Amino acid sequence: MASSRVLNFGAGPSALPASVLEKAAEGLLNFNGTGIGIAEISHRSKEFTAFVANLEFLIRTQLDVPPTHAILFTQGGGSAQFSATVLNLLARHRLLHPHLSDDERVMDYVVTGSWSEKAAEEAKRMGGSRVNVAVDSRKYSKDGKSFDNIPPHTEYAFSPDPALIYYCENETVDGVEFSHKDADATSFPYHLLDKGALLPLVADYSSSFMCRPIPHLSDHAVIFAGAQKNIGPAGLTILIVRQDCIVDVDAAAQLGATPIPLTMSYKTLFDSKSLYNTPSVLPIYIAGLVLEHLAELGGLKYYEQTNRKKAEKVYEAVRKGEEKAVLQRKVQDGAGSWMNVVFSVLGDGAEQRFIEGAEKEDMKGLKGHRSVGGIRVSLYNAITEADTDKLIGYIEKFVLAESNTTS
Ligand SMILES: Cc1ncc(COP(=O)(O)O)c(C=O)c1O
Structure with missing residues (x-):
């Protein structure tokens, strides 16, 4: 069966290891010896909940995620996180600074490609704060309009005490990525950020999750990634969220923040161990197999x-x-x-x-x-x-x- 496959260099959904897919095919008929297929078994069964706990373990140990950060699973892809990060971090900011007007509340966006541009557009559309484009890399491009570079560190203009600071680590469309070495001129300028506070740093890792270690992981408030590049099928979104960003969104709404749908609230996901409603069972299963495979290879x-x-x-x-x-x-x-x-x-x-x-x-x-x-x-x-x-x-x-x- 595997021999009829071609080489798939697609950007996502993309190639998955054939040996994992063969194992997953077995699981479709009989998940972990239960006699029930993975697409048929209850997400509340002890076998599936153990599988989810192991998926979290595999991510935590391989990426070295500290106990200060929760690992959560949800649906909706990176695009849903363009909105969810805004809602959850504006709720956090509202609780920290209840008296600021919308205009005094700022979200910083680092725009280095089509996906971070889209995220910034969504933030503007949602309102509730001012969006500051901390840098737009097109200004430093060869033709003045393409996303073809990472801007020099000197060009970032971050705001004091923003509700969030957003960047996309790997721009899938434009082929632009931050270097993971601090000393490089094309690294993300972590050194410019205020280390005195808990940073509201948000990173879209959709197309580079698990391809190498994440620099400064513990400085991040939220890291999110759709699964459909390195991890598994579309339908699963992985979140790494620092505990102080898991806030009571209803208390924030009472202070004037935008009410958040329960399925988008990080607190709902955290309190329910990512099982508030039926999760994307099959993508979770395949992601678990892919990460086991990754661990086996080193x-x-x-x-x-x-x-x-x-x-x-x-x-x-x-x-x-x-x-x-x-x-x-x-x-x-x-x-x-x-x-x-x-x-x-x-x-x-x-x-x-x-x-x-x-x-x-x-x-x-x-x-x-x-x-x-x-x-x-x-x-x-x-x-x-x-x-x-x-x-x-x-x-x-x-x-x-x-x-x-x-x-
Ligand atoms: C870097 C990045 N962010 C966000 C997205 C949007 O993801 P989704 O289609 O899962 O909403 C993509 C999709 O390819 C992406 O590559």
């Missing part, structure tokens, strides 16, 4: 090494394609994503030729996002080094053929 240390190598190899192949004037990088040095490598293929119809040629060799999902075009190679955890080498072989062959026709 955990985040293994993935950090492998993912670095995969990305370096693809960037090198693109660089060589640039030398032959066949390919062109879209992202500035130091800002290239490990998970989504984006580039253009130069010449009339060349991008289409690239995609069709790859498909003939059973490699799919390489078309860039519809809003930006080009090629996007997604290198999530399930893509192995051997898979990456196969793609690189194809890129090299393509570059050679194209440079022969143009010279």
Whole structure:
């Protein structure tokens, strides 16, 4: 069955390890020896609740999440968290500072790509505070309008005591990612934030969760990630929430904050151990199997090494394609994503030729996002080094053929 599969370089939903999917297929018929399939068993059964507790354990131990932070599971994807982070952190801010007017309450957004832009737009739409774009990376782009870089640390303008400070660690559409090394000019500027207070720092890790350790994890108020890139099928959203951000949202509403639907309140999720209502049972199951697989392979240390190598190899192949004037990088040095490598293929119809040629060799999902075009190679955890080498072989062959026709 697995041998008929092609290589899927899609950006999400994306490739999952075949061995995990085969195990999941068994679980669809008989979950953990219960004789009941995973899609049929009660989410309140002791077997399923134990599975959820183990999923939390796998995340906590592998990412080294401290006891100050809860791990919660919900639905709605990253997009629902664009709204939920605003609602929950505005409720927290209201409880801390009940007398501020909406205009005095500020939320800082770091905009480095299409997803953080969307999150900032949602925050503006929801009201209840002023949105300050702390930096917009388009200002530092080569063409003045693209998300192709991480801005210099000197350019961030954070507000004093904001309700939240938001960033997206890996911009899936634009292929831009913060460096995870503080010393790099393209890291997130944690050093500029007020360490005296508990930071209301929110990070969207949807497309880089579990690909390497999370820097400064304990400084974050909320980290969220939709599962459908590195972890499992769509339908599960993972949250890491610092305890002081799990607030009584009804008490905040009495002070004037926007009332929060119970399913979006972090307190509801926390109090119910993520089982307030029926959770996304099957995605949770597959995520658990994926994380067990990850632990067996050596955990985040293994993935950090492998993912670095995969990305370096693809960037090198693109660089060589640039030398032959066949390919062109879209992202500035130091800002290239490990998970989504984006580039253009130069010449009339060349991008289409690239995609069709790859498909003939059973490699799919390489078309860039519809809003930006080009090629996007997604290198999530399930893509192995051997898979990456196969793609690189194809890129090299393509570059050679194209440079022969143009010279
Ligand atoms: C970085 C990032 N954030 C948010 C989203 C939105 O996620 P969802 O479609 O699960 O709402 C995506 C989707 O691809 C994403 O890549």
